[in-house]
Amino acid sequence: MVDLKSQYNFIQDEVQTSIQEVLETSSFINGPAVKEFQRDLEHYLGVKHVIPCANGTDALQIALMGLKLQPGDEVITADFTFAATVEVISLLQLKPILIDVDLLTFNIDPARIEAAITPKTKAIIPVHLFGQVADIDAINTIAQKHNLYVVEDNAQGIGARYVNNKGEKAMTGTLSHVAATSFFPSKNLGAYGDGGAIFTNDDELAYFIRGIVNHGMYERYYHDVVGVNSRLDSMQAAVLKIKLKYLDFYNERRKEAAIRYTQLLSNHPNIITPHRAQACDSHVFHQYTLRIVNADRDALVKYLNEHDIPCGVYYPVPLHRQKAYADVGVKEENFPVTNQLVKEVISLPMHSELDTDQIKYITDKVLRFLDQKN
Ligand SMILES: *Cc1c(COP(=O)(O)O)cnc(C)c1O
DSSP states (O other), rough: OOOHHHHHHHHHHHHHHHHHHHHHTOBBBSSSHHHHHHHHHHHTTTEEEEEEEEEEHHHHHHHHHTTTOTTOOOEEEESSSSSSHHHHHHHOEEEEEEEOOOOTTTOGGGTGGGGOTTTEEEEEEEEOGOOOOHHHHHHHHHHHHHTTTEEEOOOTTTTEEEEEEOOEETTTTTTSSEEEEEOTTTTSOOOOOOEEEEEOOOOOHHHHHHHBBBBEEEEEEEOOOOOOBBBOBBBHHHHHHHHHHHHHHHHHHHHHHHHHHHHHHOTTTEEOOOOOOTTBBBBOOOOOEEEEEOOOOHHHEEEEEEEETTOOSSSSSGGGGSGGGGGGGGGGGOHHHHHHHHEEEEEEEEOOOOOOOHHHHHHHHHHHHHHHOO
């Protein structure tokens, strides 16, 4: 699905020099590379505070801890996302309220949010799924009206730009109170191990969160709140610092690959190519995800695998039907779209190194399979 080896070959010298510097200074925890990467990322995003941490799941958890939510408080999020989003809500003894998604964008459907709000609702977590920005204007309007926090799960959307209804452009992760991202190797900005970060423009919240990631310490060995230990290590920061310089280039390459895929796959009766929301100025295609309609999606997955084409089904089971979240108390009829998408979606290989020949090979096989079966 990704080609991290080819990507590495291209930046090998720079990355090795950067890692070598960490080895020379031997400042492995909170070393200068972490600070530098943090500053570079703040500058890139146009956000006041980036707080690096150990992974994207921690970033989400810490962002919620920063908002001082109380056990039993309700947090609204999408039914169709990676489990980490809902996992952290449950771990903090908050109550996840799952909402169906939009059939075109696969993102949380704002039209369904308001009906789910109760006096206990405290926050909404939109996920920029597959690299496409969620409908942030609508979500922020609802949040303002009901005095709720908005926490972006930007693990799949880093580098995407959004145009709000006033025509202003801003990066994902800066569109809400606080955001979380992941530097898992296959993400658009991936480390060579685990990593994550929290973003906010709120000085007070940033200060509070900087303590939370460090055992609730604001002054050495004085623990004011119960915190966690969640750090981005210097080696990963050294890699990320280099890769951040290429993020726009990588995302541009993904977009070109997506355009090529769509050219070759549109106008087929069994394929629905990815839709792009109007306000999504730059879909960063963390995944290139098709809907396969009136054809056997699972047989297509098998066929592609047999022809050495990796592909993925993100996600085969909606969160409301996962055993771990069986007690969140939902009605099956509230999720018509997610229930449909889990049967239809297939993600094709997507990364910054995909070339024209590979795309042609992949799309030929997809089309051959669908045409054989009809
Ligand atoms: C990857 C991902 C996460 C978790 O990130 P990790 O670094 O793997 O902990 C959270 N949410 C979404 C939507 C993701 O894709």
